[in-house]
Amino acid sequence: xxxxxxxxxxxxxxxSIFAQPDEYDExxxxxxxxxxxxxxxxxxxxxxxxxxxxxxRIKEGKVGSILIGTRGxxxxxxxxxIAVEESRLGIxxxxxxxxIHGYRTIFPVPLxxxxxxxxxxxxxxxxxxxxxxxSEGTHWTYAPMVDICRDPRWGRIVEGSxxxxxxxxxxxxxxxxxxxxxxxxxxxxxxxxxxxxxxxGSAEGGRDYNSVDISERTLREIxxxxxxxxxxxxxxxxxxxxNDLNGIPASANYFTLTEILREEWxxxxxxxxxxxxxxxxxxxxxxADKKEAALKGLxxxxxxxxxxxxxxxxxxxxxxxxLVEEGLIDEQxxxxxxxxxxxxxxxxxxxxxxxxxKEFFDQNQLSKNYKDSIALKLAEESIxxxxxxxxxxxxxxxxxxxALIGPFVTDSVNIMGSWSAAGRPAEVITILDGIKNxxxxxxxxxxxxxxNFDDDDTSGFSEAESAALQSDVVIIFVGEPRSMSGExxxxxxxxxPGVQLDLIKRIHQTGKPxxxxxxxxxxxxxxxxxxxxxxxxxxxxxxSQTGKAIANTLFGKNNPSGKLTIxxxxxxxxxxxxxxxxxxxxxxxxxxxxSKYLDSPNTPLFPFGYGKSYTTFSYGNIKISKxxxxxxxxxxxxxxxxxxxxFAGDEVVQLYIQDETASITLPVKLLKGFKKIKLxxxxxxxxxxxxxxxxxxxLDIEMKKVVEPGKFKVMIGGNSEDVISIxxxxxx
Ligand code: GLC
Numbered sequence: 001x002x003x004x005x006x007x008x009x010x011x012x013x014x015x016s017i018f019a020q021p022d023e024y025d026e027x028x029x030x031x032x033x034x035x036x037x038x039x040x041x042x043x044x045x046x047x048x049x050x051x052x053x054x055x056x057r058i059k060e061g062k063v064g065s066i067l068i069g070t071r072g073x074x075x076x077x078x079x080x081x082i083a084v085e086e087s088r089l090g091i092x093x094x095x096x097x098x099x100i101h102g103y104r105t106i107f108p109v110p111l112x113x114x115x116x117x118x119x120x121x122x123x124x125x126x127x128x129x130x131x132x133x134x135s136e137g138t139h140w141t142y143a144p145m146v147d148i149c150r151d152p153r154w155g156r157i158v159e160g161s162x163x164x165x166x167x168x169x170x171x172x173x174x175x176x177x178x179x180x181x182x183x184x185x186x187x188x189x190x191x192x193x194x195x196x197x198x199x200x201g202s203a204e205g206g207r208d209y210n211s212v213d214i215s216e217r218t219l220r221e222i223x224x225x226x227x228x229x230x231x232x233x234x235x236x237x238x239x240x241x242x243n244d245l246n247g248i249p250a251s252a253n254y255f256t257l258t259e260i261l262r263e264e265w266x267x268x269x270x271x272x273x274x275x276x277x278x279x280x281x282x283x284x285x286x287x288a289d290k291k292e293a294a295l296k297g298l299x300x301x302x303x304x305x306x307x308x309x310x311x312x313x314x315x316x317x318x319x320x321x322x323l324v325e326e327g328l329i330d331e332q333x334x335x336x337x338x339x340x341x342x343x344x345x346x347x348x349x350x351x352x353x354x355x356x357x358k359e360f361f362d363q364n365q366l367s368k369n370y371k372d373s374i375a376l377k378l379a380e381e382s383i384x385x386x387x388x389x390x391x392x393x394x395x396x397x398x399x400x401x402x403a404l405i406g407p408f409v410t411d412s413v414n415i416m417g418s419w420s421a422a423g424r425p426a427e428v429i430t431i432l433d434g435i436k437n438x439x440x441x442x443x444x445x446x447x448x449x450x451x452n453f454d455d456d457d458t459s460g461f462s463e464a465e466s467a468a469l470q471s472d473v474v475i476i477f478v479g480e481p482r483s484m485s486g487e488x489x490x491x492x493x494x495x496x497p498g499v500q501l502d503l504i505k506r507i508h509q510t511g512k513p514x515x516x517x518x519x520x521x522x523x524x525x526x527x528x529x530x531x532x533x534x535x536x537x538x539x540x541x542x543x544s545q546t547g548k549a550i551a552n553t554l555f556g557k558n559n560p561s562g563k564l565t566i567x568x569x570x571x572x573x574x575x576x577x578x579x580x581x582x583x584x585x586x587x588x589x590x591x592x593x594x595s596k597y598l599d600s601p602n603t604p605l606f607p608f609g610y611g612k613s614y615t616t617f618s619y620g621n622i623k624i625s626k627x628x629x630x631x632x633x634x635x636x637x638x639x640x641x642x643x644x645x646x647f648a649g650d651e652v653v654q655l656y657i658q659d660e661t662a663s664i665t666l667p668v669k670l671l672k673g674f675k676k677i678k679l680x681x682x683x684x685x686x687x688x689x690x691x692x693x694x695x696x697x698x699l700d701i702e703m704k705k706v707v708e709p710g711k712f713k714v715m716i717g718g719n720s721e722d723v724i725s726i727x728x729x730x731x732x
Contacts, residue, residue, distance in 0.1 A: 020300050022268060024346040028339050034089060037321055037331065040063060040338040041710065042438050044298070045317045046096070046272065046306045049264045057081075064319060064341050065094035068137065070103075070422040073356040076137030084354045091347060092354035099141035099190065100159060100419035101125070103132035104369045106428070106543050108382040109417035109485075109521060110145065110171075112540030113126045114161035115562040115611070116381035116653040117676050119174035124374050126178025128366060131188040135361035137423065140191040140238060140347050144175035146226035146606050147196055150578040152566065153206025155489025158418055158521030160201060160540075162565030162577045164610060165222050169229035169448025174234040184236060185349035194230035196274055198240030198256050199223040203243055206575065207490045212243045213249075217664075217699055219245075219256075230469065236344055237270040242277045242303050249284050251277040257301030257335045272304040273297065278315045279307070280369045294319040295328055303337035305724075372545060379542040379549035381650075384562035385612040386536040392513050394556025394614055394647075395473060400446040404432060404470035406478050406500070407463045408519045414453075415519060417541035427544060431477055434547020440553055446471050453481040454497035461506050461695075468510045475515040475554065476504055482541060485521025494525040501528065508532060513525065517550065523568040523606075530605060538562070556614065561650035561676070563611035563719065567604045574600060579608035579720040580667035609654050609671070609719035613644030617679065619717060621686075622726045631693065631707055635728055638688035639716050643679035652676045655689045656715040656723060662708050663700055669715055689716075695729065 022028075032040065043064035045053070057063050059082060068076060076095050083093045109117075116122065126144075133141060145159040149167050153323055159666075161168040172194060181189040183319060197482065199219060203210040214223070227238065238261065240251040249275045250256065261267050278297035287293035294315045297305065305316035325330040328383045345351060361513045385393070396403070408415065412425035429437075440446065448467040450460050453643050467472045478500040484491065495501070505528070508514055515535040518524060519542075537560070542549050546548035552558040569577045588596035596602050598631055619640070624637040641653060655673035659666050672695045675687055693707050700706045709730050 021613055022343060024163070024343050027346060028342045031089070031091070032335055032338060033340060035338070037090075037324060039089065040334050041316060041320045043091070043341040044304050044334070045314065048275065048302050048307060055082050056081045058093070059086045059557065061089060061091065062475070063093065065096055065140070065304065068095040069097055070136065073135065073137040073358055078353045080354050090659065091342075094139045094345060094348065094350065095135060095137050096142060097138040097421065098138040098143070098419050099129050099133045099138060099421050100143045100145065101417060102129050102375070102421060102423060102543060103136065103138070103319065104422045104424070105132060105375050106416045106420055106423035107375055108379050108542045109158050109540055110160055111162060111521065111566065112382035112542060112563040113378060114171055115384050115540070116315070117167070117563055117674060118378070118381050119170050121374070121378050121381065122171055123174040123178035126175045127181065128371050130179045130181070130190045131366055133421070134188050134190050135356070137356045138166070138190055139350065140237065141179055142195060142229070143179065143192045143382065144172055144192065144194060145196065146172040146194050146230055148222050148226060149201030149566070150576045151201070151203070151206035152494055152523040152569070153490050153492060153572060154200070154201060154203055155208060155484070155486050155491070155521065157566065158485045160534070163567060164565060164580070164671050165225040167674070168226040169248045169567055172226040172230045173233040176235045180234060180236065184347045187353070187357055187365070191236035191344060191348060193231070193237040193239050193272065194227050194235045195239035196250075197227055197238045198241065198250055199245055200241035200250070201244050208488050209242045210707040212245050212461050213248065216703060217264055220699055224260070226383045229663035231265050231267045235269060236347065237272055240271055240273050240277060242274050242280065244284055244286070249281055249286050250276070251302055251606070252281055252286060252296040252300040254300040262301065268340065268343065270304060270344050271302050273302050273306045275306050276313045278302060278305050279313055281460060287316055289690065290315045291319040291323065295323055298329060298333060298337065303340045309491065329475045333706065373578060375543060376545040376548055379545045380539060380552060380558040382562050383544060383549065383553050383558070383560045384538040384564055385560040386538055386606060386612070387530060387534070388612055388614065390513075392473065392515060393554060397556050399443060399472040401471040402435070402439070402447060403446045403448065403467040403474040403512070404435060405448045405450045405467060405476045406503070407449060407451065408477035408479060409447055409449070414482040415541050415546040416482070416543055418482050418521065420490065429545055429547035431547045434549070434551040437548070438551035450476070450503045451499050452599065453500070454484070455491060456499055458499050458502060461503055464503060464508060465506055468507045468512050471512065472511045473515065474523070475512070475517060476507060477517045477519060478504065479519035479524070482521065482523060485541070492572065494523060494569065496524060496526070504529060504533065515554070523566055525569060527570055527605060538564070539587065552689055556647070559647050559649040561611065561613060561616045562654045563609050564606055565608065567608050568606035568655060570600055570605045574604070577604055580670050582665050583648040583668055588723075607719055609652070610675050611652070613647070613649040613651065615643055615647040615649040617651045618642045618644045618716060619724050622724050622725050624714070624728055626728065628729050628731060630707060631730055631732060634692045635725060636688055636690050637714050637716065638686050639724065640684055640686050641677065642681065642684040643681060646681065648678065648680045650676055650678050651686050651718055654717060654719065656720060657661070657691070657695060658713040658715070659696060659698065660711040660713060664698060666698055669720065671720070688728070
């Protein structure tokens with residue numbers, strides 16, 4: 001049996017010799033011919049952290065890259081000098097880092113950025129992050145995280161763009177282009193790494209690292225598109241994920257890593273494992289030992305083993321040579337992966353310029369004002385207004401005092417979110433400072449801590465209550481500490497942790513005008529708040545400019561325009577809940593025997609695409625250019641949007657399409673387009689969308705992309721629920 005498996009693996013590994021021709025192929029081949037087997041394997045090894053950093057191993061050419069973190073340019077240059085000047089062939093190292101939403105200037109977390117529906121701005125933020133990271137020695141960032149997720153119990157939902165593959169694909173492209181620029185040789189760029197490949201966001205139960213078992217259709221329609229978008233945008237690398245996928249761990253999955261990535265998509269970038277995810281094949285009980293794990297990881301298509309930060313985390317370095325010498329792995333397989341790594345080093349220009357050119361960065365600094373302005377704008381556009389009954393917001397200029405209550409008011413750490421790289425709390429504008437700077441001495445601020453994020457101490461409630469009673473308006477800032485968001489931070493409950501809701505209820509009893517601002521990394525079940533509090537804002541973790549963005553929003557300098565990119569459930573019991581659900585054979589009605597719950601409506605608390613403004617927009621006069629088109633035709637739909645309120649504002653006009661009847665049961669709607677527009681008071685604009693055959697296509701029973709004749713419904717609105725529809729028909 002083992003022999004059969006080995007034969008299959010050898011055949012597989014040989015079949016993977018199809019890297020796309022590349023401008024560096026000749027140089028790579030010349031270099032490869034000089035390299036020993038140890039040196040080739042060295043290129044496939046990434047060590048993590050300083051503990052594992054071993055100058056001797058670098059001198060011997062047994063390390064290809066280092067996850068260096070934020071140790072800075074001098075340390076990077078010092079280590080690089082060992083590789084370039086003291087190893088036999090002088091092959092430079094790649095230095096990697098997790099620059100997820102900013103390096104020193106911290107931008108809103110990705111789930112917040114996505115709520116801006118502003119890919120151009122997101123791209124600018126990634127450009128700034130790349131510049132700052134590259135100036136400190138980072139060549140390669142492990143971003144963008146492009147995992148689609150429909151389960152807010154999963155802590156890493158904060159790192160992605162939400163539940164929709166169309167929007168997720170657009171944002172993936174924006175971030176890859178922002179990080180990589182037009183040429184990776186440009187010193188102010190970094191190599192991107194789309195992660196975590198693939199379907200990591202579908203972990204069963206929302207429990208991090210848990211199994212994923214989904215249909216190929218779901219894989220291809222939901223989880224692969226953002227990776228495909230990253231590949232088409234030129235991502236230099238992809239990171240394989242921890243989860244097993246349909247019985248095969250993603251870090252040893254030949255179907256996804258080679259058949260799809262290399263054969264279908266013709267991609268010749270670098271695949272790096274996640275942190276020791278190859279070694280974890282043993283925990284999956286998919287490999288008997290680290291040696292078999294190495295065999296399975298490499299032959300499936302993982303080029304680099306991101307070894308753990310302990311010597312026994314290594315899998316490729318101690319085992320690949322033996323596997324080759326025992327004839328279990330063909331040396332050509334090693335060569336193919338080494339080529340991918342060397343190609344990235346050539347693309348990065350490291351053979352010509354291995355060291356951080358500090359003079360270049362000194363002479364080409366991005367001004368702090370510019371960086372802060374982009375961070376502020378993105379933070380403002382990430383804010384989602386969930387409710388504003390009685391129009392308490394924006395705050396009346398006439399108020400004399402304001403109570404600021406809650407554990408986030410003076411916080412400068414949690415608001416940076418879960419991956420804050422070189423972000424410094426001292427450089428973050430806190431909520432208290434942001435509001436103080438805005439109101440100066442015009443308005444008295446009564447601050448009270450109120451309670452902690454997540455314990456049962458209510459001793460601060462009385463002081464908070466008295467601060468409220470002394471004030472014209474009360475704003476409470478609550479949510480999740482960043483330790484409850486991100487990796488290894490799954491929750492079974494989406495409720496506000498600790499006694500924060502009790503604090504809100506206590507302050508609500510004062511009868512003062514009340515605003516609740518949420519700062520969190522996932523949808524929260526805030527039913528009581530939504531039903532009882534006049535104004536509610538979703539502010540996520542906004543990064544360096546948090547305090548200024550929130551002040552500008554509360555006082556109307558910024559009119560919130562954010563739109564949720566993830567459904568907010570009423571309860572965790574509704575999960576998975578997302579806007580593109582299917583009709584089922586018994587769509588929910590008042591009748592008993594239909595698809596619904598006894599104890600909750602099917603509808604979410606807030607639907608995908610939802611977000612209010614201080615003004616109001618009306619939609620009308622929807623028109624279509626043709627009611628009947630042939631299968632390869634396009635059609636144009638237009639609609640008028642009018643600003644009917646009292647403030648100028650931005651609106652994200654969203655286009656959804658339903659294929660009314662098809663050979664596959666399809667979602668009730670899918671996002672197929674959006675436009676973010678600015679409307680002044682009373683202004684009306686006609687917005688049009690061109691609907692192409694590609695927008696009507698889906699994968700048929702044989703996984704082929706098809707457009708089928710029949711009726712289609714076009715829905716346009718300011719969120720996925722409140723839409724205006726018009727239909728057309730496609731004929732053969
Ligand atoms: C972590 C994460 C991954 C990150 C890597 C390196 O476990 O899964 O997103 O890039 O390890 O820090």
